Amino acid sequence: MTRLNGTPLTDDFANGGVSFWYRQIGVPERRPALPGPRDYDVAIVGGGYTGMWTAYYLKKAQPDLRVAILEREFAGFGASGRNGGWLSAEFAGSRERHAAARGRQAMIDLQRAMFAAVEEVIEVTRAEGIDADVHKGGLVHVATNPAQDRRLRAEVADLRRWGFDEQDMRPLTAQEREERIHVAGALSAAYSPHCARIQPAKLAVGLARTVAALGVDVFEGTTVTEIRPRTGDGPGKAGRAAAVTDRGTVTAEYVIRATEGFTASIRGQRRQWLPMNSSMIVTEPLGERVWERIGWQGRELLGDQAHAYVYAQRTADGRIAIGGRGVPYRFGSRTDVRGATQPQTVAALYRMLTTLFPATAGARIQHSWCGVLGVPRDWCSTVHLDHATGLGWAGGYVGSGVTTTNLAGRTLRDLVLRRRTELTGLPWVGRQVRQWEPEPLRWLGVQAIYALFRTADRHENAQMSRTSAYARLAGLISGR
The missing domain is CATH 3.30.9.10 (D-Amino Acid Oxidase, subunit A, domain 2)
Structure with missing residues (x-):
C-alpha cells in the first residue's frame, strides 16, 4: 500500500491539479477567450459562484442587458469548484457588528x-x-x-x-x-x-452552462489586471468603467469584482481581502x-x-x-x-x-x-455598488460562500437595476472595511493567529472546561 x-x-x-469534484465529472472544455476590446452594460470579473449568480439574476430580470463574465482560468476554477459542498445558512462575521450598522432587526x-x-x-x-x-x-x-x-x-x-x-x-x-x-x-x-x-463542481458547471444559454458572454483564459472607475459624472457619460485584460479592455456601465480569494491579483487590490x-x-x-x-x-x-x-x-x-x-x-x-x-x-x-x-x-x-x-x-462579508464610479463587488465570505454568493448575486442585481428592495437594505450592503496591514505584518499576524489557535486546540483537548486563553488572544489579534 x-x-x-x-x-x-x-x-x-492525486494531489492538486483540480479538486476531486472535477476529477469526478471531468474538467470542462475551455470557452473562448475575450477576442479583443468590447463594451457591455455589465462586466463581471471572476467566473465563480458570485459572478455567475449575478449574471444569472441580471439576465432573468432584464434579458436585453449585455452581460459578460471575464475569467482567468475556467468558470468555477477557484473556491466555487474546490469547497466542502456546504450549502449552509451560516454567515461570516459577528452578529453584533452587522447589527451596529443598521440595527438589530436588520441583522435578523x-x-x-x-x-x-x-x-x-x-x-x-x-x-x-x-x-x-x-x-x-x-x-x-x-x-x-x-x-x-x-x-x-x-x-x-x-x-x-x-x-x-x-x-x-x-x-x-x-x-x-x-x-x-x-x-x-x-x-x-x-x-x-x-x-x-452539494457537489460543488457540478453546481459550477451547471451555472456556467445556464448563464451562457441566457446570453451571457463567458470569456475564459482572460486575465483581468486592473479595474478602472468611470471618469464621467454619471451613468451614460463618457469614460465608462473598465476592466483591463491581457486580451483587450472591456468597458461597461458597471464593472463588478467577484474575485474572492484571488482579489489580490488585481492592481491596487493586494490588501483588500x-x-x-x-x-x-x-x-x-x-x-x-x-x-x-x-x-x-x-x-x-x-x-x-x-x-x-x-x-x-x-x-x-x-x-x-x-x-x-x-x-x-x-x-x-x-x-x-x-x-x-x-x-x-x-x-x-x-x-x-x-x-x-x-x-x-x-x-x-x-x-x-x-x-x-x-x-x-473585520471578517464580515460585504456587497457594494457605487453608481458614481460604476464599480461594485461582493465577497469576503470567509469560507461561507456557497449560499452567500447567491444572496450576493440577487443583491447586486437589485443594486445595478437601482431597485430599493429588502435585499438592498440588509446590513452587509455598503460596508466599508479597512485594508489589511502591509507585509511583513500581515504574514506575521496570520501565522501568529493560527499558531495560537492550534495551541488552544491542544490545550482544550487536554479537557480544559473553558475556551483557552490562547484562542482569546488570537481573537484579539485577528479582530474577529
Whole structure:
C-alpha cells in the first residue's frame, strides 16, 4: 500500500491539479477567450459562484442587458469548484457588528435571508436542470471536549437571544446524536435544518452552462489586471468603467469584482481581502460495514467546534470528504500552486478523519487539494455598488460562500437595476472595511493567529472546561 507521511493512498491518488469534484465529472472544455476590446452594460470579473449568480439574476430580470463574465482560468476554477459542498445558512462575521450598522432587526433579516437563500439555490437547480447531488439533510455541529461543548451551548443560547428558535438550531440528545452520526468522543451536538450537501463542481458547471444559454458572454483564459472607475459624472457619460485584460479592455456601465480569494491579483487590490488557504482530502468509497459503524444515513453536513475547525460531508457515492486549514496564508497574498497541498496537511486531515471516525482507519485517500477564500479585515462579508464610479463587488465570505454568493448575486442585481428592495437594505450592503496591514505584518499576524489557535486546540483537548486563553488572544489579534 502506498503511503504519504503515514497516510494510506489509493493507487491513483492525486494531489492538486483540480479538486476531486472535477476529477469526478471531468474538467470542462475551455470557452473562448475575450477576442479583443468590447463594451457591455455589465462586466463581471471572476467566473465563480458570485459572478455567475449575478449574471444569472441580471439576465432573468432584464434579458436585453449585455452581460459578460471575464475569467482567468475556467468558470468555477477557484473556491466555487474546490469547497466542502456546504450549502449552509451560516454567515461570516459577528452578529453584533452587522447589527451596529443598521440595527438589530436588520441583522435578523440578514439571517432570515440566508435561510431563504438555501432554498433559493435548491429551487434554481431544480428549475434549470442542474444535477448537483443536492441533499438537504441539515447540519450537525459536534463538540468533542468540554471547552467545545461550552462554545456550542453558548452559540445555541445566542441564537435564542436573537429570536431564532429550535426550528433553526437545536441541541441533540445523546440518543439523537448517536442515531444521526457516531462521532468518537462526542460530548454534545446541535442540529440545524438550514443546510444541504452539494457537489460543488457540478453546481459550477451547471451555472456556467445556464448563464451562457441566457446570453451571457463567458470569456475564459482572460486575465483581468486592473479595474478602472468611470471618469464621467454619471451613468451614460463618457469614460465608462473598465476592466483591463491581457486580451483587450472591456468597458461597461458597471464593472463588478467577484474575485474572492484571488482579489489580490488585481492592481491596487493586494490588501483588500486576505487569501486564506483551506485544504481537503477525500476517501475511497467506504464499505457498508464502515457505514454501519458510523451511521450518517441522513447525509447531514458535519462540523466541529475546534478553533482550527474541520468540515465534512458524506458524498453521493459513499465517501467522506473532510477539510480544514493547512498552510493558512502565503507571504504577499500569493495563492496555491494549482491546488496542491502539503503532505503534512494531508496527514493532519487523515488523523482528524480517523479520530472522529475510527471505523475509517485503513481507508485510503484518493485525492487532496486546496484553495483560497477571501477574508476582509473585520471578517464580515460585504456587497457594494457605487453608481458614481460604476464599480461594485461582493465577497469576503470567509469560507461561507456557497449560499452567500447567491444572496450576493440577487443583491447586486437589485443594486445595478437601482431597485430599493429588502435585499438592498440588509446590513452587509455598503460596508466599508479597512485594508489589511502591509507585509511583513500581515504574514506575521496570520501565522501568529493560527499558531495560537492550534495551541488552544491542544490545550482544550487536554479537557480544559473553558475556551483557552490562547484562542482569546488570537481573537484579539485577528479582530474577529
